[in-house]
Amino acid sequence: MNVTAVKVASAVPARVECEATLDKRAHACAAIAESNADSVDFEARFPSEAFEAIRTQRLLGVMIPKELGGDGASISEVADLCYQLGRACSSTGMIYAMHQTKLACLVRHGTSAEWHRHVLKEVAEKQLLLASSTTEGQRGGNIRSSDAAIQRNGEKFTLERAATVISYGLEADGLVTTARRSEESIESDQVLVVLLKQDYSLDKILGWNTMGMRGTCSSGFMLKASGLAEQILPEPYERIHGRTMMPTAHLLWASVWAGVSAAAVERARLFLRKAARQANGVMPPGAAHFTLAAANLKSLRAMLNSALRRYERHQVDDAALTSIEFQTSMNMVKVDASERAVAITLEALRACGLSGYRNDGEFSISRFLRDALSSPIMINNDRILANVATASLLEETANTLFD
Numbered sequence: 001m002n003v004t005a006v007k008v009a010s011a012v013p014a015r016v017e018c019e020a021t022l023d024k025r026a027h028a029c030a031a032i033a034e035s036n037a038d039s040v041d042f043e044a045r046f047p048s049e050a051f052e053a054i055r056t057q058r059l060l061g062v063m064i065p066k067e068l069g070g071d072g073a074s075i076s077e078v079a080d081l082c083y084q085l086g087r088a089c090s091s092t093g094m095i096y097a098m099h100q101t102k103l104a105c106l107v108r109h110g111t112s113a114e115w116h117r118h119v120l121k122e123v124a125e126k127q128l129l130l131a132s133s134t135t136e137g138q139r140g141g142n143i144r145s146s147d148a149a150i151q152r153n154g155e156k157f158t159l160e161r162a163a164t165v166i167s168y169g170l171e172a173d174g175l176v177t178t179a180r181r182s183e184e185s186i187e188s189d190q191v192l193v194v195l196l197k198q199d200y201s202l203d204k205i206l207g208w209n210t211m212g213m214r215g216t217c218s219s220g221f222m223l224k225a226s227g228l229a230e231q232i233l234p235e236p237y238e239r240i241h242g243r244t245m246m247p248t249a250h251l252l253w254a255s256v257w258a259g260v261s262a263a264a265v266e267r268a269r270l271f272l273r274k275a276a277r278q279a280n281g282v283m284p285p286g287a288a289h290f291t292l293a294a295a296n297l298k299s300l301r302a303m304l305n306s307a308l309r310r311y312e313r314h315q316v317d318d319a320a321l322t323s324i325e326f327q328t329s330m331n332m333v334k335v336d337a338s339e340r341a342v343a344i345t346l347e348a349l350r351a352c353g354l355s356g357y358r359n360d361g362e363f364s365i366s367r368f369l370r371d372a373l374s375s376p377i378m379i380n381n382d383r384i385l386a387n388v389a390t391a392s393l394l395e396e397t398a399n400t401l402f403d
Contacts, residue, residue, distance in 0.1 A: 022073065025057040026081045030088035037089035040215035041367050044208065046171045047215050050085070050092040051129065059096075061124035063103050068117060069124030075104070075248065075315075076308045079255040086259025087266075090371035091215025093259055095129075095168050097252035102130045102176040104248040105192060105233070109240050115230040119174075119194060131172035133223060135165040142383065144241065145187040149180035152229060159193065159225045162205070167218040169202055177223065178237055190237035193225070200225035212370030213378075243321045247311050247330040251304070254337030257375045258300050261341045264348035264368040265293050271352045271363040286351040293347035300340045307333045324391045331388050338375030345372040 033050035040047045054060060063078055064070025073081075078100050086093025103123065110116030122128060134143040148161035159179055166175065174196040181189045206220030233240065268290045275284045311330070314320040349356040349365040356365035 026084045029053040030084045033092040034088035044214035047092045055127040060127045064120050064124045068120045082252045082255040083259040086256035087263045090260045093256035097256050098132050101249045108244045109235045128173035131175040133163045133166045133177035137162045146180045146190050149183045161223040163223045164220040165218045167216045192233045192237050199227045213374045250334035257341035261344035264345040268348040268351040286353050289347045290351035293344050296344045328388050335381045341372045345369045
């Protein structure tokens with residue numbers, strides 16, 4: 001198969017007026033996502049209505065450079081889209097974040113190769129949705145180690161992988177997976193491979209019946225793939241992971257979780273306003289919890305703004321990107337944001353009291369809390385903290401406030 005033969009099943013979405021800003025396009029999609037969020041959660045189904053809108057608004061290719069058909073959006077712009085979608089529907093936001101993380105890897109590390117440039121054009125033109133396969137076998141979230149190896153036969157390859165989690169795998173138009181470079185390679189000598197729908201089959205081995213993020217449909221599959229060697233990104237995954245995959249994933253995931261907690265805070269605000277009106281201005285007992293939730297949400301958003309600006313400053317500075325201090329800080333963005341999101345959402349629940357605890361009322365916080373609770377578990381915080389512990393010992397404590 002050569003690049004001119006790449007085909008996908010998805011029809012090309014109708015174009016929208018390109019003059020619309022990203023914010024307006026996101027707002028249109030978020031409204032649809034929000035109206036279907038309860039159904040997506042209850043039925044544990046893919047948020048199809050939201051992604052039909054996302055395709056119509058042509059938001060799947062926003063990060064792709066303009067010369068390849070995208071919007072050339074920055075990481076901060078994409079993070080804001082994740083925040084808005086996450087606030088509307090947690091699963092929609094998380095799926096969008098995972099897709100954009102894979103795209104970021106292709107944009108940064110694949111545009112020198114003709115095959116990958118063509119795929120980026122296809123994603124932009126046909127609004128293809130890319131899934132991620134980095135979790136394997138018993139390794140859980142240890143994405144820097146692979147069991148399954150690429151098996152080469154001349155210019156072709158095959159791959160069989162026990163992928164215990166592939167979010168929205170059956171709904172995607174393609175997927176991006178890690179693998180060992182060869183059967184002789186050690187587990188950490190990995191590559192990143194881009195597969196389109198016709199390149200692989202998925203046989204379900206695990207279901208997805210979870211507390212939250214139910215609409216991500218993150219089932220497990222036996223992945224069997226074949227393709228051309230040129231579908232393997234030219235740079236080693238070790239380089240892709242530290243410079244793009246990890247920081248992008250952590251920043252975009254964190255933006256989704258911030259959006260989820262923001263939705264909970266807004267619901268608590270509306271509850272308190274209604275309760276105060278009905279009580280002649282007397283605030284209910286949980287009002288103090290809302291104050292904490294709102295303040296902590298502002299702090300979380302400020303932290304994310306700072307981290308996003310820092311990543312954008314360093315994107316072309318290889319020494320800065322690979323420094324121990326930067327790598328540690330990007331890992332801690334994930335840990336910090338996930339812990340804060342849970343705390344904020346729980347404070348919002350306590351502000352609403354029983355009205356927030358109910359599943360059937362207009363002020364229910366149940367879905368937001370269940371979704372937020374996934375955040376410390378997805379790529380477990382304990383694993384991240386253990387991995388950065390040694391690196392943290394090498395950093396000297398700052399002597400001044402502004403060091």
